Structures are given as structure tokens and as C-alpha cells.
Amino acid sequence: MDFLTLLQILDSSLRLATPLLFACLAGLFSERAGIFDIGLEGKMLAAAFLSAAIAAVYGSVWLGLFAGLMASLSLSALHGVASITFRGNQLISGVAINFLASGMTVLVAQSWFSQGGRTPPLQGSGRFQEITLPFADALSDVPIIGQFYAEVISGHSALVYIALLAVPLSWYVLFRTRFGLRLRAVGENPAAVDTAGVSVIALRFAAVGICGVLCGMGGVYLSTGLDAGFGREMTAGRGFIALAALIFAKWRPWHALYATLLFGFLQAIALRPDVIEALLGFKVQVQLLKALPYILTVVILAGFVGKAIPPRAGGEPYVKER
Numbered sequence: 292m293d294f295l296t297l298l299q300i301l302d303s304s305l306r307l308a309t310p311l312l313f314a315c316l317a318g319l320f321s322e323r324a325g326i327f328d329i330g331l332e333g334k335m336l337a338a339a340f341l342s343a344a345i346a347a348v349y350g351s352v353w354l355g356l357f358a359g360l361m362a363s364l365s366l367s368a369l370h371g372v373a374s375i376t377f378r379g380n381q382l383i384s385g386v387a388i389n390f391l392a393s394g395m396t397v398l399v400a401q402s403w404f405s406q407g408g409r410t411p412p413l414q415g416s417g418r419f420q421e422i423t424l425p426f427a428d429a430l431s432d433v434p435i436i437g438q439f440y441a442e443v444i445s446g447h448s449a450l451v452y453i454a455l456l457a458v459p460l461s462w463y464v465l466f467r468t469r470f471g472l473r474l475r476a477v478g479e480n481p482a483a484v485d486t487a488g489v490s491v492i493a494l495r496f497a498a499v500g501i502c503g504v505l506c507g508m509g510g511v512y513l514s515t516g517l518d519a520g521f522g523r524e525m526t527a528g529r530g531f532i533a534l535a536a537l538i539f540a541k542w543r544p545w546h547a548l549y550a551t552l553l554f555g556f557l558q559a560i561a562l563r564p565d566v567i568e569a570l571l572g573f574k575v576q577v578q579l580l581k582a583l584p585y586i587l588t589v590v591i592l593a594g595f596v597g598k599a600i601p602p603r604a605g606g607e608p609y610v611k612e613r
Contacts (some may be wrong), residue, residue, distance in 0.1 A: 304555040311554055322605055
């Protein structure tokens, strides 16, 4: 495998890891506050559809971004009301959101556009365009470092860079601010937080809201950055893979980046079976390569990557003592 091919695979890895990174960070904030959310898939799907639909109708990707965020935040609010206000089962609420998004996106898309549950292809201002970073063209001929900068780091849409910046920002918020300290404490011992005079409900709703924003960004990127429109079930299990990556990362932002890049790399490899066959010297079934991220998900969930301890109060509704 030559160096240029490796750079192409790494470039694809970063693109494919971006929606997973958004969803993984979304789950991190939610679960750190004690709210398990397996509805990441549904929120991403709803955001992907509405952003692409609005961008197709009005020709503005920024309107699409706003619409996608509102779709995801609406489902997050629904999950928050069900699991925080009414103290319902968080897993059932998440499953319901996934079912709701799966059915409604196809139904509304078919009613709106009559294209088999798809939106019209996005072009021009209806999509996020690639950004060429400073000096990328000048450094493209410089061996290794310059080529890596020009081919892998440069040339992505704005949402890719926002996802990368969200990692250190999430780390800073969670581990270097009072809000982050309280958020983590709510996921471990909500009674102690309540005793200190801090609202457990407000903190958990804040975490669910942050989760909605990040999931929305991931869904918007899928349909207006990675692809040029919405297709039915286009999230393809990414929300569940993000949950597995979150367990792999043990609920830490930087580890979440490494985990999602690993999943993105496996997906990128699946798109280049010729490279794998050249390395191994024999033909590999494409279906097996495409299944690699999902196989790794099963392995992670089975607990073969070491002990991962979730927040102690995770999944439990808080009932204030009287």
C-alpha cells in the first residue's frame, strides 16, 4: 500500500468518524449526568432528514442546520420529559424515539417529496462545502507532513472541524468548570448535589439539551456534509456504534475521539477491499469488511475490552427525599 492510498484511507476515516464522534460526545454528556440515551440513533436520523429537507426546499444549508438541531432538540426534550419529569424507564424512552424517528422520517419524506422516502439531491449552497486550510496547496508537495496536512487535515467541511474542536471543549467543560463538576456529580450521587442546593433536574435537562445539539450536528453532517441528501435509515446503526464507542472510551472525551476514529478507520477499510486483498494476498468478502464495525461493536458490548464502569446513578430516576 503506497503512502497516497494510506492518506486517502485516513481522510475517509476522519469523514466517517465525524458523525460517530458527535453522537459519542452527545451520549457522554447525557450519561455523565445519569441519563442513559439509546435514542441517539433516532435523534441523528430526525436531524439528518429535516436538515436535508429544509436545505432542499430553501437552498440554504444554514437553515437546514437550524432545522436539524431543532428536530434533535425536540426529541431530546421528549426524552427528558419522559425520563426526568415523569421518571419513566430511560431505555424504553430511547427505543420509542428510535422507532418514532425511523417511521416519521420516511413517512414525511415520501409525503413531501414522493421519492421513496428520500429528499432531492443537494447542490451548491444546500450543502456544506469543503474548506481548504491555509497553506494546504503550498505544502501539498512537501513529503509526509505536508502531504498529510493537505490530504487528511485540510479539505473537510466546517462540521468536521467543529467535531474535532468539540473534543477539547467537552474535556474542559466536564473537568475544568463548576458546571462540569456538578454534571458529573449528578451522575454519581444526585442526592449529594441536591443537598448542596443545586437542582438535579435542571442539570440533567441541561445534559439532555447538550446531547440533542451534538446529535443534531451529527445528523446534519450525515445528510448535508458526508452525503448530498437524506436516504431512509441513513444513520445505519451509527447511534448504536457511538454507544459502543462510548463504553470503549470509558466516558472520557479524548478516548471517545480515539474510539470513533478506530470505527471510522474500519468503515474506510470496508470501502477499499482492493487494498486489504493486496495486503493479505487473497480475496476477502466485501460483506465481511462492511460488517467489521458492527462486529467490533458486539465485541465491545460483550466486555472484551476491559472493565468499563458507568456512572453509578446512571439510568435511575432521581426522587427527592421529603
